[in-house]
Amino acid sequence: MITAGIDIGSISTKAAVLSDGKLLGTRVIFTGYHAEAAGRTVFEELLTELGLERSAIRRVISTGYGRNSVKFVDKAVTEITCHGVGAFYLDPGARSIIDIGGQDSKVIVIDEKGKVKNFAMNDKCAAGTGRFLEVMARALEVDLGVFGNLSLKAGSPSRISSLCTVFAESEVISLISGGEHRENIIAGIHESIAARVAAMANRVGVVPPLVMTGGVAKNMGVVKALEKKLEMTIRVSEYAQVNGAIGAAVLGMSMK
Amino acid sequence: MAEKKTESMNLVQEIFLYFLAGIRRTLLRFKKRKKIKEILTVYYMEAKSARISGRKVAWITSGGPVEPLIAMDVIPVYPENHGAMIGASKMGTDLCETSESMGYSTDLCSYARSDIACATVNGGPIGGLPRPDMLVCCNNICGTVLKWYEVQARYFNVPLFIFDTPFCHTGFSEEVRRYVRRQLDEYVLFLEEACGKKMDHERLSNVGKLSLEAQRLWQAVLDTTVNRPAPMSAFDAFYHLALIVTLRETREAVDYYSRLLERMNDRVARGIGAIPDEKHRLLWDNIPIWHRTRWLSEKFASHNACLVADTYTSAWCGSMKYIDENNFFDSMAEAYTRIYLNIGVDEMARMVLAMVDKYNVDGIVMHSNRSCKPYSLGQYDIAKIVEKERGIPSLIIEADMVDERSFSESQVATRIDAFMEMIKAMRQ
Ligand code: SF4
Numbered sequence: 001m002i003t004a005g006i007d008i009g010s011i012s013t014k015a016a017v018l019s020d021g022k023l024l025g026t027r028v029i030f031t032g033y034h035a036e037a038a039g040r041t042v043f044e045e046l047l048t049e050l051g052l053e054r055s056a057i058r059r060v061i062s063t064g065y066g067r068n069s070v071k072f073v074d075k076a077v078t079e080i081t082c083h084g085v086g087a088f089y090l091d092p093g094a095r096s097i098i099d100i101g102g103q104d105s106k107v108i109v110i111d112e113k114g115k116v117k118n119f120a121m122n123d124k125c126a127a128g129t130g131r132f133l134e135v136m137a138r139a140l141e142v143d144l145g146v147f148g149n150l151s152l153k154a155g156s157p158s159r160i161s162s163l164c165t166v167f168a169e170s171e172v173i174s175l176i177s178g179g180e181h182r183e184n185i186i187a188g189i190h191e192s193i194a195a196r197v198a199a200m201a202n203r204v205g206v207v208p209p210l211v212m213t214g215g216v217a218k219n220m221g222v223v224k225a226l227e228k229k230l231e232m233t234i235r236v237s238e239y240a241q242v243n244g245a246i247g248a249a250v251l252g253m254s255m256k
Numbered sequence: 257m258a259e260k261k262t263e264s265m266n267l268v269q270e271i272f273l274y275f276l277a278g279i280r281r282t283l284l285r286f287k288k289r290k291k292i293k294e295i296l297t298v299y300y301m302e303a304k305s306a307r308i309s310g311r312k313v314a315w316i317t318s319g320g321p322v323e324p325l326i327a328m329d330v331i332p333v334y335p336e337n338h339g340a341m342i343g344a345s346k347m348g349t350d351l352c353e354t355s356e357s358m359g360y361s362t363d364l365c366s367y368a369r370s371d372i373a374c375a376t377v378n379g380g381p382i383g384g385l386p387r388p389d390m391l392v393c394c395n396n397i398c399g400t401v402l403k404w405y406e407v408q409a410r411y412f413n414v415p416l417f418i419f420d421t422p423f424c425h426t427g428f429s430e431e432v433r434r435y436v437r438r439q440l441d442e443y444v445l446f447l448e449e450a451c452g453k454k455m456d457h458e459r460l461s462n463v464g465k466l467s468l469e470a471q472r473l474w475q476a477v478l479d480t481t482v483n484r485p486a487p488m489s490a491f492d493a494f495y496h497l498a499l500i501v502t503l504r505e506t507r508e509a510v511d512y513y514s515r516l517l518e519r520m521n522d523r524v525a526r527g528i529g530a531i532p533d534e535k536h537r538l539l540w541d542n543i544p545i546w547h548r549t550r551w552l553s554e555k556f557a558s559h560n561a562c563l564v565a566d567t568y569t570s571a572w573c574g575s576m577k578y579i580d581e582n583n584f585f586d587s588m589a590e591a592y593t594r595i596y597l598n599i600g601v602d603e604m605a606r607m608v609l610a611m612v613d614k615y616n617v618d619g620i621v622m623h624s625n626r627s628c629k630p631y632s633l634g635q636y637d638i639a640k641i642v643e644k645e646r647g648i649p650s651l652i653i654e655a656d657m658v659d660e661r662s663f664s665e666s667q668v669a670t671r672i673d674a675f676m677e678m679i680k681a682m683r684q
Contacts, residue, residue, distance in 0.1 A: 080674035
């Protein structure tokens with residue numbers, strides 16, 4: 001049976017296609033203004049890439065903040081459930097998941113069957129999310145892609161104490177004008193995200209093995225800062241960014 | 257000159273209201289099935305024309321000792337109930353902004369913010385509360401009310417009585433009882449001075465009996481939801497609550513709740529539920545998000561989940577066990593001190609656990625209320641205790657009871673959907 005998952009996030013939209021539980025392919029595009037169109041486009045593009053007809057897909061599940069805006073799917077499921085299922089599919093040993101996406105971050109604890117036991121999401125605030133990193137990258141005029149590597153070269157990370165993204169940005173600007181090294185500032189930014197997310201993780205009772213999913217998992221600086229803060233190693237799958245879409249496709253198989 | 261004119265206009269208005277209230281009250285008397293809205297309308301009309309009828313009006317905190325006021329024929333008015341009305345009519349954000357421009361912090365409770373603003377502009381759903389002749393502030397619910405009532409006492413230039421109930425971390429001591437009991441005497445003296453007459457203790461004891469009867473009936477109404485399906489939900493309780501808050505010591509409240517109880521028992525007998533297909537039962541914690549009650553009730557119903565009980569509406573009958581029917585006055589000291597918001601987290605958790613068992617719920621929905629710190633503090637601990645003792649999960653929703661700016665619909669929707677997916681998966 002071929003199933004597909006579409007994860008419409010605030011920044012990027014992801015799709016994954018599975019055949020009898022085997023991953024056939026994935027795709028990521030920018031969400032842009034129109035969530036519904038992004039969902040349709042990423043799905044169609046992936047099908048073309050895989051040389052599949054729409055009729056070959058038995059079930060399509062949507063997830064992510066735009067999950068209810070796509071009408072052609074069989075069911076919409078929240079990103080909490082999908083990330084849990086996706087992480088369990090990619091790494092059956094996983095018991096906790098940290099997902100940092102564009103507009104929210106979440107911590108999910110799952111049981112030995114991959115079912116969600118507990119979860120927490122950040123409050124109505126961009127601190128501790130991918131958006132926070134974007135704002136900082138703009139202030140520092142550094143490409144977000146190199147953020148991770150740069151921060152690993154930091155001597156001593158700067159202290160960013162403000163909880164608010166806007167205030168943290170002005171803190172960063174004053175650090176820049178104070179002549180602080182970029183690497184240190186970036187490392188400081190990562191530590192501030194890690195501190196926020198770690199607090200949330202401890203609140204829900206995070207347990208190892210811990211995996212990290214979502215686009216921010218590609219940033220080694222954040223991963224390392226989180227490992228330090230939580231005193232736990234973090235596993236990152238190469239499919240971390242499309243984990244939610246994969247989870248949705250997996251759910252499509254078991255759906256009655 | 258202009259002032260004189262508005263003053264005489266007010267007077268004309270009040271005379272008109274006074275007669276209208278009289279007519280409506282008579283009509284109401286003959287009506288068999290009184291609606292809450294009709295009862296409250298007459299109540300507010302009477303309070304707004306109290307100057308004409310020669311009665312006094314006291315503003316009092318929701319957890320304050322109200323029975324002595326009734327015994328003195330004073331009309332009690334509840335700014336917090338008014339706050340709930342403001343929230344439900346979605347007028348909270350505007351009023352909160354007004355108070356912020358007056359200099360009040362956004363961190364201040366939104367009941368306080370909207371009430372303080374409302375007093376200056378006579379805004380809100382009922383054009384402002386009737387002017388008080390005195391204020392009665394009991395700090396058994398929070399510390400915010402102290403400053404809030406001081407502000408209003410200055411604004412209206414009326415006497416303020418502060419009834420101080422020490423926080424009960426673990427239990428209740430003899431010293432506390434004596435301390436609070438003595439204040440009851442002071443309270444009576446305060447009222448006698450403000451009203452220019454003596455307290456009739458026999459009347460007070462009768463008022464107490466009526467109040468207790470209404471509370472018993474309210475508890476019985478709430479208890480009908482132990483049945484499956486529950487004949488009513490917490491959202492219905494939020495609505496029916498109005499009388500137990502504002503008019504609990506009246507015959508009207510007793511009649512209203514007797515009939516409501518009959519109706520609920522009838523629904524139970526016929527197996528009619530609050531939602532069409534009750535599959536999951538949940539417990540609500542904290543003050544309702546007044547501006548989103550309908551949205552929330554539909555959201556949960558779409559998951560076949562019924563909020564069968566809550567810690568909020570039961571707070572008005574939670575300390576009945578401390579009342580001595582034959583010595584109402586003395587027992588008020590303990591009953592008004594040991595209320596839900598004035599006890600330690602461990603005892604709160606015990607009460608929540610008892611409700612989890614009694615109503616047989618599958619999960620708890622906690623509103624982490626930006627306004628109400630005493631209610632929201634400890635929720636994470638309570639959630640952990642319940643999870644550990646009963647294996648039942650909790651969902652925390654961040655919002656504010658009145659201020660809509662602290663609410664994000666899509667974020668809350670995702671949390672609720674995820675929580676329900678989790679509960680369904682757990683029960684599979
Ligand atoms: S802080 Fe809470 S208890 Fe105090 S007045 Fe506000 S809502 Fe009521």
